[in-house]
Amino acid sequence: MAEASIKIVFQLGQGQGGQDGGISVKERRSHAARIGRLSSTQAAGSTVNKNQPSKHTVRYPAPRTQALYRLCVRKPNYASSSSSGSKSNASDSSSSSDEERQLTPPPVVLNGNSDPFAMLPIIITPLVNQCLTFMREALYPSIYYNSFFRRLYGSSHGPINVLQDSTWLPAQTARQDWGTAASSLTSEGQAMACIASFLGNMAPLMPEAGRLKIRREALIYTTKSSQLLRRSLDKLPNAGSKSVLLRDPSLITHVFWLFRAAVFSENKSSVAVHGKVLAQSIMQGFNEGFVDHLMIIQAINADCDDATKFMRRTHFDPDWYRTIIQPIWAMAEYILPPIPETAYVNINSTIEIPELREIFTNSLHQAAYCEDGMQVPHEAWGPLEQRQLAFAWFVTQSEYTMSKLLQIYFDLQGGNYVPYQTGAQQAPTPGQRLTQIGLALGLLYYVRVLGHETKINGQDIRDSSPEIIKHLRSTMQQVSVVATEDEKQHYREAHAWVYFLGAFEEERKGIPPTSTWFQRRLAEHVNVSREKSWNTSSSWIGYRRIFRTFLYTDWAYPSGFAWFDRIVTMYTMPVS
Incomplete structure (x- = not known):
């Protein structure tokens, strides 16, 4: 809680060691x-x-x-x-x-x-x-x-x-x-x-x-x-x-x-x-x-905390979880306060895996309730039973999202075939596959930041960002090597969003300019896209519009408005 700090004092009685307080x-x-x-x-x-x-x-x-x-x-x-x-x-x-x-x-x-x-x-x-x-x-x-x-x-x-x-x-x-x-x-x-x-x-x-x-x-x-x-x-x-x-x-x-x-x-x-x-x-x-469902939700929550922190598959099968939680979603979505579909259905075309597109849509749907101009009044959530049902929808959707994104990531990384379109027969190229991996990792990172931050005395004790960002950087390094020029142009918006998320993490963690990697890559990508006429704008206003077709919220601090244009102008030389 940012408004008040928690004072924690370690207490141990005089002469009372670890074994003395135990129970024989x-x-x-x-x-x-x-x-x-x-x-x-x-x-x-x-x-x-x-x-x-x-x-x-x-x-x-x-x-x-x-x-x-x-x-x-x-x-x-x-x-x-x-x-x-x-x-x-x-x-x-x-x-x-x-x-x-x-x-x-x-x-x-x-x-x-x-x-x-x-x-x-x-x-x-x-x-x-x-x-x-x-x-x-x-x-x-x-x-x-x-x-x-x-x-x-x-x-x-x-x-x-x-x-x-x-x-x-x-x-x-x-x-x-x-x-x-x-x-x-x-x-x-x-x-x-x-x-x-x-x-x-x-x-x-x-x-x-x-x-x-x-x-x-x-x-x-x-x-x-x-x-x-x-x-x-x-x-x-x-x-x-x-x-x-x-x-x-x-x-x-x-x-x-x-x-x-x-x-x-x-x-x-x-x-x-x-x-x-x-x-x-x-x-x-x-x-x-x-x-019961409560035990399942608590167990999967702990499973997701550890799986995202150390980048492993969850022990619980996300497809099984979706099956048993689907009735709760159906009831909750029936009573959720209405949100214009335009706020979450128009996602970027570079998200090509159907399951990944669905997860992006659901994440945009959840985030829309927090956006300025779309926040609903307290009364709109209905009586207590309906509010609790809606709350369960947000929690379980997030748990499914994390476990499913990890499954998609490891499947793609291991070369397991995931159809990009209904009826697709041809395996993806390395550039395609790595781009979809980057999108899955990027969404996993952003979902953790937006919905699972648990700060006490300014420290996020459930922070999974370091390992996710590490894998994201490795993925984008491979993209820069194996993607063809046509693929870089076709996926330019997807790559820009992924670079932006890494730059956002560097900004929120206060990484010094001499140690940044994503911010330099983001600036290079924006400048190259402008020089090659892939994008007509290099300003925050233009890129914010692109990022919102993936997932972006202004209330995630620090807002891109405060630093995007600065780093684009600061880093103009290509990086090795």
């Missing part, structure tokens, strides 16, 4: 025993007179580390779910360990180290307390308080307060995400993986010394969580088989949190292992009816 097996067993004795005592006490003290009452000392922070989460309605849950619990008892079974809530709210994880034996150390506060008050609000959603829904409310702001839809969504994350934790292993993933989110914002301690602590939680998962898997009936499919929702949730922890700790090997299991299990679980 003995501590977990002691805690579980205390809970069991407390439940037995309360059950027995209900049958005796209130004035008669129970001889079984035992006073236990407070845990050694008190919770400094409690998570405010709406308590689930256990009464309504007890009847339906009893059958599933009975059937799952043979295939799920004690760590993975959904725990029965205690009859009274427990204080101290049990918060915010119900009766799970999780010690809330000062570091964990600070991390939970950071997630609630910084990360979740910042995800939705970006330029796109402020343009879409208005920014009159200012920065989000997830506990108090109940009117602005992104604030409601941030609060729901926070509550969903906490209420989904039904086992000790899930809770530990959740804490590890949250620590991974906070670590990049810390000074180096604090960052190392946080990552070490996150590794401890991840290791313990993985041990509990392995124990649960070993108790499955088919533990000896090679199948990676999980059919227990609790186990799938456990793997999801471990996957998220691996993503934000940048552990590529763990991302690969957990991602494969998670994707296959979720896809099968959705087909069998025990995995």
Whole structure:
């Protein structure tokens, strides 16, 4: 959030190292025993007179580390779910360990180290307390308080307060995400993986010394969580088989949190292992009816974050995702406020792959709602249910766009045939193929910048730009070598847009003039196009009109109006 900075102070008690704040097996067993004795005592006490003290009452000392922070989460309605849950619990008892079974809530709210994880034996150390506060008050609000959603829904409310702001839809969504994350934790292993993933989110914002301690602590939680998962898997009936499919929702949730922890700790090997299991299990679980859309959306969001940051295919098949999310799109598009089709249907003819053209059209459609003169009033979004449905349309369209663009990029890069036109039989030339690769990468970069920027204290903690720009530069270097003169002329507008995006990234990151590459290439391209009469104009006004047939928004800072003409005149000599 640009308007207010978040102060994060690393706290670690005197003499309390990474291991000291952990939870030993003995501590977990002691805690579980205390809970069991407390439940037995309360059950027995209900049958005796209130004035008669129970001889079984035992006073236990407070845990050694008190919770400094409690998570405010709406308590689930256990009464309504007890009847339906009893059958599933009975059937799952043979295939799920004690760590993975959904725990029965205690009859009274427990204080101290049990918060915010119900009766799970999780010690809330000062570091964990600070991390939970950071997630609630910084990360979740910042995800939705970006330029796109402020343009879409208005920014009159200012920065989000997830506990108090109940009117602005992104604030409601941030609060729901926070509550969903906490209420989904039904086992000790899930809770530990959740804490590890949250620590991974906070670590990049810390000074180096604090960052190392946080990552070490996150590794401890991840290791313990993985041990509990392995124990649960070993108790499955088919533990000896090679199948990676999980059919227990609790186990799938456990793997999801471990996957998220691996993503934000940048552990590529763990991302690969957990991602494969998670994707296959979720896809099968959705087909069998025990995995819902919310879990899928959250998992694919983490998958896209990692895939765009390290340029890999997503573990989830984008075509499958489109199939299962299509009903939501159909309902949402029926109630979306109308936007003139001229704002998003007239895309550039150099976008030749049909699937890529469709993605560009959808991206232009989404961006149109944020453009000056086309922003709709708050009332136009309809009642809350319709606003939430429209919000889901924006989120899921963006997730599909990213995963599909990565698929197109790697297919084209690997030489896999993608028809350029319906019924096309001839394989594309190198210049054609590389141009379409550049367009796919350019759109991937711009979608991340426009809709997924998450700035805290001026730092985008979900920034995927460096790796995308690296691949984009390599692609355009190849274009300049292999494209024929006719292809350079034919695709001049596409190449100009791609060069512009790279120049935009250099401008927004403050790259010094001596180190720029895209800005020099953009200036050279504009000047050569004018000299060869490929384009009659070299001004920003003329090129802005071209860029809008791909995707361009004036509200993406810094606007091309402020720097385009300057760099075109600054760099006039060809570069090698």
